[in-house]
Each structure stands twice: as C-alpha cells, then as structure tokens.
Amino acid sequence: MTLYSRVRPLAFTLPAETAHELGKRALRAAGSTRPTRAALRYAYRVDDPALEVDLFGATFPNPVGVAAGFDKNAEVTHSLESLGFGFVEVGTVTPYPQRGNEKPRLFRLREDEAMVNRMGFNGHGMERVKERLRRDGLPRIPLGVNVGKMNTSNEAEALEDYRRVFDRLSPFADYVVVNVSCPNTPDEFDEDDPEHLRAIFETLEAENDAGKPILVKIGPDSPEESVLDLVDIVEAFDLDGVVATNTTTSRDGVRSPQREEWGGLSGTPLRDRSTAVVRTLAAYTDLPIIGVGGVDSPESAYEKIRAGASLVQLYTGFVYHGPSTAKRINRGLLELLERDGFSSVEEAVGADLE
Numbered sequence: 206m207t208l209y210s211r212v213r214p215l216a217f218t219l220p221a222e223t224a225h226e227l228g229k230r231a232l233r234a235a236g237s238t239r240p241t242r243a244a245l246r247y248a249y250r251v252d253d254p255a256l257e258v259d260l261f262g263a264t265f266p267n268p269v270g271v272a273a274g275f276d277k278n279a280e281v282t283h284s285l286e287s288l289g290f291g292f293v294e295v296g297t298v299t300p301y302p303q304r305g306n307e308k309p310r311l312f313r314l315r316e317d318e319a320m321v322n323r324m325g326f327n328g329h330g331m332e333r334v335k336e337r338l339r340r341d342g343l344p345r346i347p348l349g350v351n352v353g354k355m356n357t358s359n360e361a362e363a364l365e366d367y368r369r370v371f372d373r374l375s376p377f378a379d380y381v382v383v384n385v386s387c388p389n390t391p392d393e394f395d396e397d398d399p400e401h402l403r404a405i406f407e408t409l410e411a412e413n414d415a416g417k418p419i420l421v422k423i424g425p426d427s428p429e430e431s432v433l434d435l436v437d438i439v440e441a442f443d444l445d446g447v448v449a450t451n452t453t454t455s456r457d458g459v460r461s462p463q464r465e466e467w468g469g470l471s472g473t474p475l476r477d478r479s480t481a482v483v484r485t486l487a488a489y490t491d492l493p494i495i496g497v498g499g500v501d502s503p504e505s506a507y508e509k510i511r512a513g514a515s516l517v518q519l520y521t522g523f524v525y526h527g528p529s530t531a532k533r534i535n536r537g538l539l540e541l542l543e544r545d546g547f548s549s550v551e552e553a554v555g556a557d558l559e
C-alpha cells in the first residue's frame with residue numbers, strides 16, 4: 206500500500222478544490238529544497254534513453270507530461286519534474302489575474318475516475334507567473350506555456366490578450382499552446398471560428414521572432430470536418446503541433462451523480478474519445494500531436510502513442526493515482542515497448558496507423 210493510497214481517502218473527504226490546494230502546498234514544500242528535490246528524483250525518475258523524445262528543438266526525457274490547469278501559475282513546476290514527469294505545461298495564463306467562476310467549481314466523480322471542472326481560467330496573471338519563473342529558474346525538463354484570454358475580452362481584445370501573454374512568457378517556454386477549447390469560460394464569440402483562429406495565429410506569428418514552437422489545443426466535441434479544417438489552418442500558418450484534447454461537455458457513459466454539474470469532464474470517460482481525435486489527426490497530418498485525456502496507466506499512454514501522439518499529458522490520472530503516476534507509466538511503457546519489439550517511444554508513435 207502506498208502512502209498516497211492511505212492519504213487519498215482522507216483527501217477525498219475534502220471539497221475537491223481544497224484537496225487540490227493542499228496537495229499543491231505539499232508538493233511545493235517537498236520541492237522547495239535541493240536535497241528534498243534530489244530525494245524525490247531518486248525515488249520517482251525513470252531514466253532510459255528509450256523513453257526520450259526529441260521534439261520542438263528540445264529533448265523530453267520521457268513522454269509523460271503534466272497537462273495545463275494543474276500548475277496554472279508555475280508554482281510546483283520543479284516538484285513535478287522531481288516526480289519524474291517528462292515535461293510540464295503551465296497555464297492557462299491570462300494577461301491579468303482573474304478569479305474564475307464561483308465555487309464550488311471542481312467535482313470528483315469517483316465511480317468514473319473522472320472530474321468535472323468549471324474553473325473558468327482562474328489564475329495569477331502573466332506578470333506573477335513571469336516573476337515566479339524568473340525567480341525559481343526553469344526546470345530541467347521542457348516547459349510548455351498555455352496562453353489564454355480574459356473572460357471579459359471581446360474578439361479584438363482577445364487577440365491583444367494572446368499577444369501580450371505570448372510576448373511575456375514565450376521566452377521561458379520550449380513550446381507555447383493557444384487554448385481555444387475551454388468549455389467553461391463565458392464566450393461572447395466563437396473561439397474556434399476559422400477567421401478568429403487565423404487572426405490569432407497571424408498576431409502570434411508577427412510576435413514570434415524567436416521562432417518558438419506554437420501549438421493549438423483542441424476540444425473533443427467538434428465534428429471531424431471542423432477538426433480537419435483547423436489542421437489546414439494550423440498547417441497554412443506553419444504552426445508546430447496540436448494538443449488533443451481538452452475536456453468534454455458530453456456525459457456519455459458517466460454514472461456518478463455529479464454528472465449533473467455543468468463544466469468540462471476529464472479522466473477515464475474521456476480516454477477513448479480523445480484517442481479517437483488523436484488518431485483522426487495523425488491520419489491526416491504529420492504535425493506532432495500531444496495526446497491528453499484519460500491517461501492514467503502505461504496502457505492508456507501507449508494507446509495514444511500508437512494512435513499518433515508523440516507525447517502524452519495527464520491531469521485527472523495524477524489526482525486519482527498520486528505521486529508515483531509518472532514512474533508507473535514510464536516503467537510500464539518500457540515493458541510494452543519491449544513486448545512489441547520497439548526500441549524507443551519514438552518508434553512506436555503512430556504504429557496503429559500503418
């Protein structure tokens with residue numbers, strides 16, 4: 206029995222957001238000194254060249270990352286590195302601090318190993334995140350920065366929001382993600398309307414003298430044609446990849462009573478849907494894909510890799526399975542690669558498409 210499996214029942218008696226905040230505080234404390242970080246690293250990291258992925262001009266020590274939303278404000282980035290994750294995506298970061306929606310806004314659906322959230326882009330804003338990244342220094346693993354707009358911004362203001370966050374934070378990032386797929390922010394306009402997307406990408410490209418890799422994060426609920434239309438736009442702008450997927454508004458196959466709560470659903474019930482999106486994308490484009498949605502085990506990570514994802518991310522799986530999640534997945538991935546005769550993760554990417 207792990208320590209986390211003993212603590213989890215206690216943590217799960219607390220409201221989800223309170224437990225999350227306490228968990229982050231513990232993580233921050235654990236990662237706050239060099240010796241504790243080294244001890245964690247020793248306990249949790251799985252170092253093996255077969256796990257390495259070279260992408261976006263960086264080397265990812267393993268393909269298992271932390272999805273956006275967990276470390277919104279870059280507070281526990283170093284601790285997450287010590288727990289053996291291969292990369293961390295901070296954000297969504299907005300230009301100014303924002304409170305987000307009224308609480309409660311995060312719900313655990315235990316029977317389904319899922320969560321519903323309607324956080325609504327709460328966060329400290331770009332200046333504080335920038336200050337923290339400068340003060341704490343960058344982790345030794347690649348860092349993604351997920352950029353977003355203020356909830357109150359109209360279409361023109363949104364462009365300026367993306368531009369400003371990109372301008373402030375892209376120097377710290379190995380890749381930047383434009384998040385146009387959050388299902389729980391109040392939208393006065395259609396965020397993934399092709400014209401709006403073109404305007405966002407034009408704005409960012411004009412700002413991107415350093416040539417930072419730019420990806421777009423998509424939702425799982427759009428019809429296939431609009432996903433492929435979006436890929437055409439991403440390719441036309443020479444962008445660098447797609448993160449698939451964000452949370453879903455669907456409640457198909459979900460049993461817990463909290464299914465009635467409005468917001469985005471994540472975790473196990475999203476797994477197949479997001480893998481299907483990864484597969485559709487990979488069959489259509491050579492753009493790198495980061496697969497996310499319901500990853501919580503070696504098998505669920507491997508299935509996204511075989512469907513075409515070069516990297517995977519998780520959030521909900523970490524909440525349910527605790528600090529050893531990355532280690533367990535990475536160890537299991539090595540076994541699965543060996544079983545199937547692959548010498549590396551990179552070799553297995555898209556294996557199911559052939």
Ligand SMILES: Cc1cc2nc3c(=O)[nH]c(=O)nc-3n(C[C@H](O)[C@H](O)[C@H](O)COP(=O)(O)O)c2cc1C
Pocket residue numbers: 272273274275277296297311320322324326351384387422450451452471472473475497498499500518519520521522
């Ligand atoms: C509480 C919570 C907050 C999230 N916040 C963000 C966010 O700020 N930006 C974003 O792009 N995705 C956000 N996500 C979505 C995750 O990055 C991920 O796409 C989704 O949860 C599916 O992965 P999972 O099943 O591993 O949780 C959030 C998810 C959760 C559960």
